[in-house]
Amino acid sequence: MEQVYAQASKYLGIWLTLLSLWLINPVQVYAQVEVETARKYVLSTIEQQKLTAADVNGLVVSSTYRSPTTGWYHVYFNQGYQSVEVYNRVMSIVLIGGQVAALNHNFIPGINLLPRTSALKGTITPFDALQKATANVGLASANLAQTQAPTITKLTDGTLTKSTYLIPDLSDEKIDVKLYWLPVEADQKGQKLVEKLALTWNVRFLTKDAKNGWNIHVDAFSGEILKKKDDVVHCNFGTPDHLTTPHNCPSSSAYFGFRKESLSPNGYTVFDYPLESPNHGSRTESVNPYARFVPTGTGPGATNGWHNDGSVDYITTRGNNVWAQEDTDNNNEVGASPSSATLEFNYPYTQGLNTAAGNQNAAITNLFYWNNLLHDVLWKFGFDEPSGNFQNNNQGRGGLGNDYVLADAQDGGGLDNANFYVPEDGVNGRMQMYLWSNANTYQPDGDFDNGIISHEYGHGWSARLTGGPANSTCLQNAEQGGEGWSDYLALMMTTPWSSLSANVASANLPRGIGTYASGEPTIGLGIRQYPYSYDMANVNSAVTYAKVGDTNFSIPHGIGTIWATMLWDMTWEIILQDNQITANIYDTPTSVTAMQGNIAALKLVTEGLRLQPCSPSFVQSRDAILQADQLLFGGRYRCAIGRAFARRGLGANASTGVSSDDRIVTEDYTLIGGNTLSSPATATACSGSSFTYTATSSTTGVSFSWTRAVVAGITNASAVGSSAIVNETLINTTDQPITVRYTFSISPSGCGAGPSRLPVDVIVNPVVTPIVGSYSVCQNATVPSDGGLSVAIVETNTVTRTLSTSSPIYTRASGDDVTSYTAGRSVYYQAFTFTAPSSGTQTFGITSATLSDGYNDTYLSLYQTSFNPASPATNFLHGDDDSGPAYLSQLTHSLTQGVTYILVVATYSSNVTGSFTLQGSAPVFFTGTPTWFTSLTSTTPIAVIPTFNPVGVAGSGIPNTATPGTTTFYVSTPERSVCRVATTFTILSTAPPVVTSTSTTITAGGSITLNATGCTDTGSVLKWYQTADDVAISMPVSPTGTTQYYARCERTTGTKVCLSDKSENVTVTVVVPTGVYSIRSGNWNSPTTWNCTCIPDGTLPVQIMDGHSVTIPNAYTGLAKGIQFWGAGKLIQEGTGRVIIGN
Known part of the structure; x- marks a missing residue:
């Protein structure tokens, strides 16, 4: 039975179930616990591995074992699709203590989106494929008569996937013919990218003379030979010019006889x-x-x-x-x-x-x-x-x-x-x-x-x-160190370590390979272009990572020389760090962690082979060694390893590009190693909102500082900090995310050369600006039809969008600046429909893109009237690939006013995701419809509408306006989708105030200030009104007769004014006094001062009313039966003036 994981249920759309736990040879049982742990880890980190559910929906166990020297458990999965393995796409997983400690892979992302050359049914037979393969390598005359019936393997539906033959006339070994999906790479703009999957019969056999181990892929439908490799590693040793220098063979050897000297048994x-x-x-x-x-x-x-x-x-x-x-x-x-x-x-x-x-x-x-x-x-x-x-x-x-x-x-x-x-x-x-x-x-x-x-x-x-013991074909790509590992092993095994010292002088000694075979003295150059030596200045300065792209360094031997040189440098960096050389390479300590110097270096290289992915690039092989150092020695040699690789151009920012099967690389000399950040290297922030980033390191006792330069589109000035914490509010004034780099310095560096400087990139995302970000309605009131929270949809000439694995797919056109449709690749896309505002020429282009292909390669198409992704040739007007800057698209077309057009933005390559910005020469686009959420993290919007009234909306928590309170909603737009902006919807409280007293009395001509409690809400004030006519009044009041008043709370929020219900009435009774009383301020002896228009004669009481001042002039004597003062009424005596109070 095939060892596959088949789809069973759902886990992010899938669950994987183990159908068989046996190797191809069923004598070894897989450790189910470790395999299951590895499988579950893969499922839980799909996104982290930049894969989709379909990519891991058919995991095939290739091999699994516990390594005795480390105790690590290794699990190797082959990628499978439709129950057939994908050739040399392998995932390597290491478990330590039952937990996944490392994962490396070269799985094809989005494998279900790639075109396929044929279906599983209707293929040619494995024997037909064998005949095609043998004919291709000139063995058509070989007798293919089977001396033994083939061993076959089938899927559960009966599909034949493997046949094993024994054909003595062709090979002394078994001949395997196995069904695979072969990733077919094509050269696209200097990149090798997987273009499609070809279903092939992989024919492998060692020829009778053992000169060739043919590994041939035969198209399972057409029988065409798609790929051919020789698994016999031909080293073509000789002098460095052996490819152009003819060899003269010596005459036959003389017979010396086989005299055996008498020495010792064994x-x-x-x-x-x-x-x-x-x-x-x-x-x-x-x-x-x-x-x-x-x-x-x-x-x-x-x-x-x-x-x-x-x-x-x-x-x-x-x-x-x-x-x-x-x-x-x-x-x-x-x-x-x-x-x-x-x-x-x-x-x-x-x-x-x-x-x-x-x-x-x-x-x-x-x-x-x-x-x-x-x-x-x-x-x-x-x-x-x-x-x-x-x-x-x-x-x-x-x-x-x-x-x-x-x-x-x-x-x-x-x-x-x-x-x-x-x-x-x-x-x-x-x-x-x-x-x-x-x-x-x-x-x-x-x-x-x-x-x-x-x-x-x-x-x-x-x-x-590499790739596990069940796969020996993982070192067939162009940029791999196979010949380099072999040269390195030769150096390690034939170096007279006991005669060397742990110093630079010993490290600098040049070593040639194959000087004996090439007839040179031991100090000769040997069979490589340069000797192996740590002395880069004088011996081999030309050997750097960039030379992978130099055809003077042949494939595979020249490429291998570069890798071996780096490993040799690394070995000496480790020796120099430890100040130790073990005289005999085989004298290993009992404990792996006790290994040092040259012993530690060989162990790291060995474990790096185990950890690296199938078809590794130099970058991946380097990272596997760094990973091995972390797992074995806790990062003890990170600085030494980093120095060795960086000095040869394989520094921290070196890149192998898209494919490890070409010669396109980017070298870099940035040091790897030293104390590192254990905190994330990237963070996100929203424009205008405070964010905090705290740098941490696994090394204790270090100090941090940071710097930030001015960045275009960010209004903030440059800044520095002397701690591990960044707390800033960055303002992004553009429509696009902007990356702001903070450079952290860690002291000490741990590598002995100044502080480690490590970048942390903060992506500052733009935010939407609502027209109405805070809306209020009075309690029990109705929100008008145009009322609510609001974000405008406006015309613009620029839109920014994101393509994801959930985006729709169509088959784009191909070619630059084309006006007829020719089918290209199946890709993710997004369409934009608009009506031409005027007739004339318009230009549209992708001004920027950040895509997962690393090249930001786009494709832009223009359609008229309608666009049907199922029929992409219909209504096609114009397409472009690279007419814009770099790999960006741009097209110019004449539009007709009032006609509907559709722009379709897509990626150039399949399975590519990321963001882009589309710009037109006129504002023909509209900003996207705002999306409203109940929280910052909610995945389901509550509404998609420009103006949002939450009253009565399911899930809003606001069935009506009866209950006062404030509810927060969050809004984003497609252009600014990462950051949501908080908005508030408030139902204003309208509870009436409570009067202190419902009645009071004043004397005519007096005044009073009425009191009430309440109106404590923000923006609320107490208002008084006359009951009779609802006219607003201010305190104090001075009614001339008995009057009723009431109070209300008036709450203002923005332009919204809400009045509460009326309080209880307050009755103010006005009492008119008897006898003589003042009607104004004046002299006692003036009749106009008194209500009687007379001068008091002592027969009646006199009342001086509130606010009146009555003056007794100098030398005057007033008469009164008694005096009563109201409120602030008062009597003023001048000079000898006086009042005589009678009975």
């Missing part, structure tokens, strides 16, 4: 570790080396001994890890191997011309020895059984056995070469070593060049660790 006379070749030192005997590199009891168990394959003891150069033999006739059959009952492999060696035959047993012995040595040393660094190493018997430790290395010495298939065929775990690797023709005084033999042997073995190490 002894091997070889060019021992760390000698690179015969030119680097003499042979010595290594006795019982089985426990030398991996001590007995701690290593691979029965593998110790080298001549036991788990069931058979051999007396030849064959065992659990390798079978070394000659293949001088290039037939890849069983060749001669030296034999010794006492395992004494000590044979003569002569360095000279025509010595190959006489040196053959010594050559096979050296090849056998170094294959075992490499196996054991790499086993200690983690290339072990579950990881996919090469062993016949895995002794129950996981992984698939039966895959020891077939090592062919003195292969007769060619000269000046070496190769290694690396199939998936469980299938034998084959190493072929050749004779060489570049030396004048001796016959070079690759079997004695331990650097070349290590290089070839390194292909198995890098290929099986």
